[in-house]
Amino acid sequence: xxxxxxxxxxxxxxxxxxxxxxxxxxxxxxxxxxxxxxxxxxxxxxxxxxxxxxxxxxxxxxxxxxxxxxxxxxxxxxxxxxxxxxxxxxxxxxxxxxxxxxxxxxxxxxxxxxxxxxxxxxxxxxxxxxxxxxxxxxxxxxxxxxxxxxxxxxxxxxxxxxxxxxxxxxxxxxxxxxxxxxxxxxxxxxxxxxxxxxxxxxxxxxxxxxxxxxxxxxxxxxxxxxxxxxxxxxxxxxxxxxxxxxxxxxxxxxxxxxxxxxxxxxxxxxxxxxxxxxxxxxxxxxxxxxxxxxxxxxxxxxxxxxxxxxxxxxxxxxxxxxxxxxxxxxxxxxxxxxxxxxxxxxxxxxxxxxxxxxxxxxxxxxxxxxxxxxxxxxxxxxxxxxxxxxxxxxxxxxxxxxxxxxxxxxxxxxxxxxxxxxxxxxxxxxxxxxxxxxxxxxxxxxxxxxxxxxxxxxxxxxxxxxxxxxxxxxxxxxxxxxxxxxxxxxxxxxxxxxxxxxxxxxxxxxxxxxxxxxxxxxxxxxxxxxxxxxxxxxxxxxxxxxxxxxxxxxxxxxxxxxxxxxxxxxxxxxxx
Numbered sequence: 239x240x241x242x243x244x245x246x247x248x249x250x251x252x253x254x255x256x257x258x259x260x261x262x263x264x265x266x267x268x269x270x271x272x273x274x275x276x277x278x279x280x281x282x283x284x285x286x287x288x289x290x291x292x293x294x295x296x297x298x299x300x301x302x303x304x305x306x307x308x309x310x311x312x313x314x315x316x317x318x319x320x321x322x323x324x325x326x327x328x329x330x331x332x333x334x335x336x337x338x339x340x341x342x343x344x345x346x347x348x349x350x351x352x353x354x355x356x357x358x359x360x361x362x363x364x365x366x367x368x369x370x371x372x373x374x375x376x377x378x379x380x381x382x383x384x385x386x387x388x389x390x391x392x393x394x395x396x397x398x399x400x401x402x403x404x405x406x407x408x409x410x411x412x413x414x415x416x417x418x419x420x421x422x423x424x425x426x427x428x429x430x431x432x433x434x435x436x437x438x439x440x441x442x443x444x445x446x447x448x449x450x451x452x453x454x455x456x457x458x459x460x461x462x463x464x465x466x467x468x469x470x471x472x473x474x475x476x477x478x479x480x481x482x483x484x485x486x487x488x489x490x491x492x493x494x495x496x497x498x499x500x501x502x503x504x505x506x507x508x509x510x511x512x513x514x515x516x517x518x519x520x521x522x523x524x525x526x527x528x529x530x531x532x533x534x535x536x537x538x539x540x541x542x543x544x545x546x547x548x549x550x551x552x553x554x555x556x557x558x559x560x561x562x563x564x565x566x567x568x569x570x571x572x573x574x575x576x577x578x579x580x581x582x583x584x585x586x587x588x589x590x591x592x593x594x595x596x597x598x599x600x601x602x603x604x605x606x607x608x609x610x611x612x613x614x615x616x617x618x619x620x621x622x623x624x625x626x627x628x629x630x631x632x633x634x635x636x637x638x639x640x641x642x643x644x645x646x647x648x649x650x651x652x653x654x655x656x657x658x659x660x661x662x663x664x665x666x667x668x669x670x671x672x673x674x675x676x677x678x679x680x681x682x683x684x685x686x687x688x689x690x691x692x693x694x695x696x697x698x699x700x701x702x703x704x705x706x707x708x709x710x711x712x713x714x715x716x717x718x719x720x721x722x723x724x725x726x727x728x729x730x731x732x733x734x735x736x737x738x739x740x741x742x743x744x745x746x747x748x749x750x751x752x753x754x755x756x757x758x759x760x761x762x763x764x765x766x767x768x769x770x771x772x773x774x775x776x777x778x779x780x781x782x783x784x785x786x787x788x789x790x791x792x793x794x795x796x797x798x799x800x801x802x803x804x805x806x807x808x809x810x811x812x813x814x
Contacts (some may be wrong), residue, residue, distance in 0.1 A: 241779035242272040247281030247296045290614040308353040328421040337388040360411045365404035376550035379543045384415035390532035393461035398424040402467035403448045412732040447480045451495045455509045461526040468522025477505040512542035665746035666702040668693040675714040675741040678750040687741045687762040692791040700771030704745050712743040722758035761794045768813035773797045777807040
């Protein structure tokens with residue numbers, strides 16, 4: 239029997255306490271616990287569903303944490319399910335929105351099972367909050383507004399989530415939304431690859447309690463399908479019950495097509511009639527009778543909540559529990575909270591060091607159709623209510639506006655303006671480009687200073703070929719000290735501090751943008767002393783075949799070099 243530390247994932251031959259951090263060891267009945275996958279060591283089970291399990295994983299050298307979703311052995315034998323598993327990663331990374339849980343990497347275990355590496359985010363799902371009693375309306379709608387922002391971004395590029403429900407919306411400890419599980423998302427044809435999963439004729443995908451009539455009847459699916467699901471989600475969060483509670487599967491699906499639920503105001507006395515009207519319009523049977531876009535629904539919610547009393551903006555009941563014991567098998571370990579620094583640009587996109595991912599299994603059902611026959615603008619306005627300080631405190635990022643050099647200052651999740659490409663993406667010198675990236679960042683924040691950068695596809699000559707994969711890019715993260723101070727408000731009150739500037743580089747060009755944070759304390763770094771060719775040689779010489787390319791990160795403690803899942807190496811920045 240092997241014993242594993244649930245905090246760091248280190249395996250020990252005997253029980254007791256971890257010699258590294260003192261945590262009580264747990265008998266590892268799951269053979270993956272304690273193993274190292276790529277650069278991550280699996281520490282404990284967070285949850286499981288019909289398609290696989292989700293684990294907390296730790297990077298041993300620096301302690302950063304991610305969630306890793308591993309497909310089950312049975313599902314891994316089904317090519318269609320594997321394709322759909324990987325389509326989730328593609329859909330999330332096509333959107334890249336602050337209110338969507340980031341997918342950072344995907345690969346295979348030695349036994350052939352695929353896995354996805356995801357951002358690990360502290361919080362609880364709306365599904366876990368509903369049983370705790372009536373939720374404060376203003377704070378709930380503020381979370382829904384952020385969900386609508388994420389949906390608007392997805393819909394704008396042709397992605398429909400198709401399984402929106404309370405268990406797929408995580409609320410962070412700061413009271414912000416993260417949309418989970420794009421595992422059955424519908425991608426527009428132009429976004430699909432040749433191996434994109436196809437939906438069989440007569441097969442329905444989704445969760446019955448939140449499926450729109452056209453989804454049940456096998457009709458045309460578009461962004462309004464997600465708005466129906468969001469209406470059902472809102473109905474449940476506001477009233478404590480689902481629109482069509484009770485009955486068997488067939489009765490629920492039939493009701494989605496033919497029936498209307500009781501008015502929410504009949505179930506909750508303090509619900510404003512205007513908010514009732516928004517929910518019922520979202521639940522309209524015909525798509526054309528719903529809101530046309532996520533932005534339209536966000537505007538309607540803002541108007542409906544404008545007159546709510548101050549008590550309606552009380553924080554959602556998200557307690558920060560002590561470090562939890564490892565989740566038992568077959569549980570969904572919602573609400574686990576662990577401290578971590580805010581993510582940098584690279585970790586926000588690919589590595590994610592912020593942490594609890596609540597696993598939510600997708601319900602996929604194949605049934606006969608019950609009835610019938612066989613671009614949104616991103617919403618960023620507040621959802622009404624009292625002054626912004628009651629919901630989020632801090633200096634807001636400047637509104638979208640062009641600046642010299644073709645850079646745009648934006649708040650997180652806003653539109654992006656590209657910087658003209660002035661580099662060869664097949665021979666990209668990440669260190670040489672640092673000067674240009676710094677200049678772009680300082681047009682947005684004059685005192686912006688480097689915190690880290692990372693680049694993919696680096697060869698032995700130190701140059702990166704970003705064209706080798708559509709997943710390859712380079713990213714520079716900067717922090718502005720003059721914008722990093724926390725406002726003079728009590729800790730525990732969520733704040734948005736526009737302290738970070740990111741410059742992302744892809745084969746198509748580069749873009750710079752400002753992102754807000756709840757804390758701004760990442761260490762500033764000088765320009766690196768080592769060249770990428772030196773780092774590559776020190777980490778990989780005589781260990782890899784000719785022509786190998788690596789991902790190289792410049793971090794607060796030096797360099798980190800990784801080649802797929804086979805090699806990972808830390809290197810000091812001590813070149814002369």
